[in-house]
Structure formats: C-alpha cells, structure tokens
Amino acid sequence: MRQLTGTFIVMEGPDKSGKSTQALLLVRALRGRGLSVVHTREPGGTSLAEAVRRILLDPRQRIHPLSELLLYEAARAQHTHETILPALRAGRIVLSERYTMASLAYQGCARGLGLGVARTLNRIASFRLVPRLTLVLDIPEPEFDLRPRGRLDRIELEGARFRKKVAEAYRRLSRTEPGTVLLNGRLARQKLHRKILRIVEPLVKRLNPPNARPPAGRGSRPGAC
Numbered sequence: 001m002r003q004l005t006g007t008f009i010v011m012e013g014p015d016k017s018g019k020s021t022q023a024l025l026l027v028r029a030l031r032g033r034g035l036s037v038v039h040t041r042e043p044g045g046t047s048l049a050e051a052v053r054r055i056l057l058d059p060r061q062r063i064h065p066l067s068e069l070l071l072y073e074a075a076r077a078q079h080t081h082e083t084i085l086p087a088l089r090a091g092r093i094v095l096s097e098r099y100t101m102a103s104l105a106y107q108g109c110a111r112g113l114g115l116g117v118a119r120t121l122n123r124i125a126s127f128r129l130v131p132r133l134t135l136v137l138d139i140p141e142p143e144f145d146l147r148p149r150g151r152l153d154r155i156e157l158e159g160a161r162f163r164k165k166v167a168e169a170y171r172r173l174s175r176t177e178p179g180t181v182l183l184n185g186r187l188a189r190q191k192l193h194r195k196i197l198r199i200v201e202p203l204v205k206r207l208n209p210p211n212a213r214p215p216a217g218r219g220s221r222p223g224a225c
C-alpha cells in the first residue's frame with residue numbers, strides 16, 4: 001500500500017444519533033479552513049456500494065445475519081478501494097458516516113454473530129485500513145422515537161430491543177477500540193459540533209498521520225490454493 005498522507009475520520013453511532021448532522025457541520029468547517037475533504041458514507045460511497053445499500057435497507061428483503069454482514073463487507077471493500085484509499089493517498093481528509101465499528105456493533109453484537117467474525121471480515125474488507133479517529137455519538141434508545149421520523153429502513157424497523165443492543169455495543173466498543181471518542185449525542189447540535197472540532201483540529205493540522213497498517217498477506221500464510 002502506497003503511503004497514505006491523508007486523514008481518515010469516521011462518525012459512528014446508532015440510527016438517528018446525529019451522524020449526518022455532525023458530519024455536515026464538520027465537513028463545512030474543515031472546507032472553510034481550506035482543507036480538502038471527501039464526505040462519504042456506509043453502506044455506500046461508490047456506485048456498487050450504493051446499490052448494495054439499497055438491498056440492505058429495503059424492508060422487503062429477508063436477510064440472514066451472515067448474509068447481511070457479508071453484504072456490508074462487500075460494499076466496504078469497494079468503498080475502501082475506490083473512494084477512501086485514493087483520497088487518502090492524495091493527502092485528503094476522508095470523513096465517513098460509519099465504517100468497521102458499525103459491523104462490530106450491529107452484526108457482531110446486536111445480530112449475535114460475534115465480534116470475532118466481524119473483526120476478521122472487517123480486516124479483509126478494509127484492506128487493513130484503520131481510521132485515525134472514530135467519533136461515536138451516543139444516544140439512549142428512547143431518543144430514537146423522539147427525533148423526527150421519515151420512512152423507516154429495514155434496520156430502523158428493528159425494535160427497541162435491537163436498538164438498545166446496538167447502543168450498548170457502541171458504548172462498550174468505545175471503551176476498548178483504539179482511537180475512539182464517545183460523545184453525548186443529546187448535546188445541542190452546535191455545542192457538540194464545537195466539541196468535535198476541538199478533537200479533530202489537532203489531527204488535521206499535523207501532516208502525514210499514520211493511517212494504515214501494512215497490507216495483509218506476507219507473514220501470515222493461511223495455506224496455498
């Protein structure tokens with residue numbers, strides 16, 4: 001993997017925790033400082049991954065948890081290869097709404113597949129790219145019903161029990177995953193935005209942050225084919 005001189009930042013959290021709201025505010029603030037920012041999302045961020053998104057979020061689809069995880073990972077591989085890595089190689093900031101931690105929280109924990117399988121597939125699908133910073137917005141489950149509702153997608157249609165598992169998983173993961181900051185998603189929008197800016201600014205001022213581990217393959221030999 002060629003050296004990545006950009007900075008990869010991820011916004012995570014349960015549905016309606018304010019990811020899109022804060023991502024927009026952050027992108028605007030960084031661009032206002034003359035920085036080059038790619039704003040993207042998962043599942044999505046490329047033509048193929050947006051097509052996979054439509055399948056994943058379609059309430060008419062019945063999807064086994066393992067198929068669900070694999071679809072997210074398929075979209076992630078394309079997104080990472082086609083959108084994120086080229087931007088990081090070009091020295092840009094990439095801000096993605098959701099990335100690997102979402103698979104740990106939703107499929108690994110809430111769907112019950114286990115963190116092991118989700119971590120393994122994350123590592124493969126991300127080409128071992130690790131975000132420089134993951135911001136996790138935390139809201140208590142009942143907040144979901146207090147925030148404005150449009151038409152709910154397949155994941156949002158899961159009940160309160162599922163959402164509670166997701167929120168708890170994010171809180172737990174925030175304590176153990178490196179490079180993660182847990183933030184109170186119930187703060188007023190601008191107050192939360194200022195907090196986020198204070199965390200992000202030092203990272204984007206410094207040049208050439210280490211974003212990625214070396215590519216997989218050499219060293220570990222799972223067997224020839």
Ligand SMILES: Nc1ncnc2c1ncn2[C@@H]1O[C@H](COP(=O)(O)OP(=O)(O)O)[C@@H](O)[C@H]1O
Nearest residue numbers: 015016017018019020021147148185187188189
């Ligand atoms: N800090 C906040 N306090 C109250 N409501 C918020 C806040 N941030 C976002 N919202 C509202 O909550 C809803 C979900 O926000 P959104 O940014 O779309 O969340 P997500 O992208 O995480 O699903 C929107 O209607 C948005 O206007």
Ligand SMILES: [Mg+2]
Nearest residue numbers: 019020021097
């Ligand atoms: Mg959103």
